[in-house]
Amino acid sequence: MKKISVPVSVNLQKLTAKERAKHTFRNSVIAIQHNNLVQAKYSMTLQQKKIMIWLVSQIKHGDEDFKEHTLSVKELIEICQLSGESAYKQLKDTTFSLIEKGIRIIDITNPKEDVETQIPWLCSAKYRYGRVTLTFSPELKPYLLSLKEKFTAINAMDLMQFKSVHAIRIYELLKQYQDIGERVLGVEEIKECCGAVDKLKKYDHFEKKLLLISQREINEKSDIHIEFERIKPFRKITGIKFIITKNKAYEQRNNPLPQVQEVKRKPAVADTLKEFGLSARVINQILKENSEQVIQDAISAVDVQLARGQVRNAKAMLITAIKEQWHTEKYKVKLPQ
Secondary structure, eight states, X not given: OOOOOOOOOOOGGGSOHHHHHHHHHHXXXXXXXXXXXXXXXXXXXXXXXXXXXXXXXXOOTTOOSOOOEEEEHHHHHHHHTOOSTTHHHHHHHHHHXXXXXXXXXXXXXXXXXXXXXXXXXXXXXXXXXXXXXXXXXXXXXXXXXXXOSSEEEEEHHHHTTOSOHHHHHHHHHHHTTTTTOEEEEEHHHHHHHHTOTTSOXXXXXXXXXXXXXXXXXXXXXXXEEXXXXXXXXXXXXXXXXXXXXXXXXXXXXXOHHHHHHHHHHSOTHHHHHHHTTOOHHHHHHHHHHSOHHHHHHHHHHHHHHHHTTOOSOHHHHHHHHXXXXXXXXXXXXXXXX
């Protein structure tokens, strides 16, 4: 049975709004959603999304019905990272829009039935005496309560650091496939899930303003690391293949001791091979069949290509480089200028 740590008693009255907001998340880090909700199509601002992340994180294991969740207006303003004299009005507009704005949920387990459910996020938001009480729409129960299968668990504290709502949505879509290691999504499908339909019509804009920003935030701030490849069956890019691995830097920040032990057991190049997305089985085979110098030379040769932006699949190139024993000095001459 998993050991549960008991939080130390804290006098919330002595904390600032920012400290209280952080304390709230320390005691309710994990937010769990049904996969149908993860893949739903909706448009949402960063502030709206952060409110929903906070609210989902308040659901406790064993809850059979939604409860009202109350916190101070100042705390919610801090969670939404609003500022200035209009912050209170912006917050009220944001929560009202979550009542007014709906979400379209399609049952991905039975796509042939073509069933779409339209639901508002909140059924109410009550402001009184400097506090706000939020309540989920009851129609969301099947997607948030008593989930035993087909769900995705996310770290709410991590996502609250994100500055792009698109990055949060991409993270949710890919976290669901972390164990598989990759996921293919159509460009239009990504836009629908991110609320960017009829926007970023040119692919270059889509990649620069949505994909690359999302990739940078996910790789810097979350527990997964992603790379992506363009799918171009003809002249037009129609989809994206995401490669999903564990985020080594994140693990080092949060679990430094296991990382130190891992370095003692394996050569340093093993960590670099992990960064390229190679599985433990493949890494062990490479270490068994090649010297550390051969592997390091191959990595350096691939780095030359990466620096020039000419690599579509770094993992596949690295495997070839090791097999053919590329050397950076010799290979550098062969590269196009």
